Amino acid sequence: MLRKRIESEIVETVNKLWGDEVFQANLKSFKVEIPDERFGEFSTNIAMILSKPLKTKPIEIAKKIVEKIKTGELFENVEIAGPGFINFKLKKNVYTELLKNILNTGERYGRKEPNGMKVQIEFVSANPTGPLTVGHGRQAVIGDVLSKVFKEEGFEVTKEYYFNDAGRQMDLLAQSLWVRYNQFFGKKLDIPEDGYHGDYLVELAKEIAGKFKADYVGKWNDEIKEIFKEMAKDAMFKLIKSTLERLKVQFDIFFNEKSLLEDGTVNEVIEILKSKGLLYEKDGALWFKVSEFVDEDDKVLIRSSGIPTYFMTDIAYHYNKFKRKFDRVYDIWGADHHGHISRMKAAMKALGIPDDFFNVILHQFVTLKKEGKEVKMSTRKGEFVTLDELMDSVGVDATRYFFAMIDPNTHMIFDMDLAVSKSNENPVYYVQYAYARIKSLFRKAREKGIEYRKGENLDLLCDIDQEKLLVRDLDLFDETLEDTLRDLAPNKITNYVEKLVSRFHNYYTDNIILDTDNRDLSNARLNLCKGLETILSKVFDILGISKPEKM
């Protein structure tokens, strides 16, 4: 990475001038940045940082550094500006070498060697009680994109979907479905207040009525409940999986909460906690001493009815993850699960699991705006827009791009009407158009009889700033992925690619790429386009959007 090379040049220079101690003491806020274009290609704040320890004006420090550093392989021009920034322009061959590297490495460019770390990302994890909503969509895209970045950065990644197909919610679903089935045959029955009111059960009830006729009308017992539950579950999972497939999100493992009870993990966890004296009984229930670890009230693990709480099974689930030898796990949760985090951390500590094992990526909610009104979404009340409906309206690419482009920490307002009416002006098309343009250039080159020769004529590039900056931005791909993992924020990638593509569109407008009177230059520029195509292709794969040959 160019930035790192510049950093080490500066470090070396500072060490020569003032010794290692000065630098080490002030390392923290030292930076090489990408400045506004009018200042150059790179810049550093080193002189400002050293001003205090050296008791010298930043300008004076900058002067000394510039004097010393000027004779390098790297820099074409180094100058001081503003309050003491040092701005750099690099020699053109630095850029052409970099481009050559990208061209030679191709699809593998930027991919890190395996680092031996096993990471698990758990997301969506919706119980099979209804169709996936746009909220799940946000989570699915965040999880999927981050998984790909982890892989690219050398981690071994497992994508997991955790679900519960037992318990009260499923009972309510079964009952709600049964009521819809009865209603189909004209019975006057109401869905329980806290049952599932969505239309999707009406459809399913119709199918069931076709299959079983009126066999279960007016009859309700545990056996029938199980039958309806099973049918509901199968239908919902089928629906959920088809939605995920359409969104191009695949999971490695679907993990059933029930298995934790069946394979004894829950009991094992209880035994461990008991042996450490962290459990006690009260009011017929079994409590965990959360308060020993964090400033919170103790919580019930086993209800007085003997049934474990969600907290209990979730602890067991994470204990199970730990036993599966993941180095780190990331749970992607909606903002409503926030309160659960510190309790879980307490439990991890109690089980002796290292602090950095359990990580949560919390994302804020998606509010939908439809016909000018905000729609409060609730799966149970049947008031929601499904992920499928969203994809119907704006397409898969735009759906994925839209969810990826917003910081998970930000509450997201999704204006459906706008998304539909403006679908042709979505940023995803802006980005994809650049890719299509490049593809078109190569087609056109063949038509015009301009031969593309990989890696040749590169010395004709980078005499203009646009080309230097384009290559510099290609180089930023690497650190964009690092930033994405550091902040666990996929929107770093969309920001990056939009800037990159914008630069290309400008370049394309201002310069003729294919010129039959200047075939060598044309070939040089085709090489630049090829480099861009390589990076765009990687970015699109990570974002999971398509790569159109033409638009």
Add this chain to the structure above:
RNA sequence: GCCCCCAUAGUUCAACGGAUAGAACGGCGGAUUCCUAAUCCGCAAAUGGAGGUUCGAUUCCUCCUGGGGGCACCA
């Protein structure tokens, strides 16, 4: 009451503590004898309020105001 996230242009979003706060959509005005105008160029338009830390704050800290979400033997 306590805890978490957020507050930036008319709208939806950006901005590792850096220089004149960027885009997109919307508004106004331009560019096509030439590789795709789903593009490009120009104009108008924003950091909720008060303090603090810093050479330098949209960013960090405190308080206030306003949104969202939590504070179960629900998940």
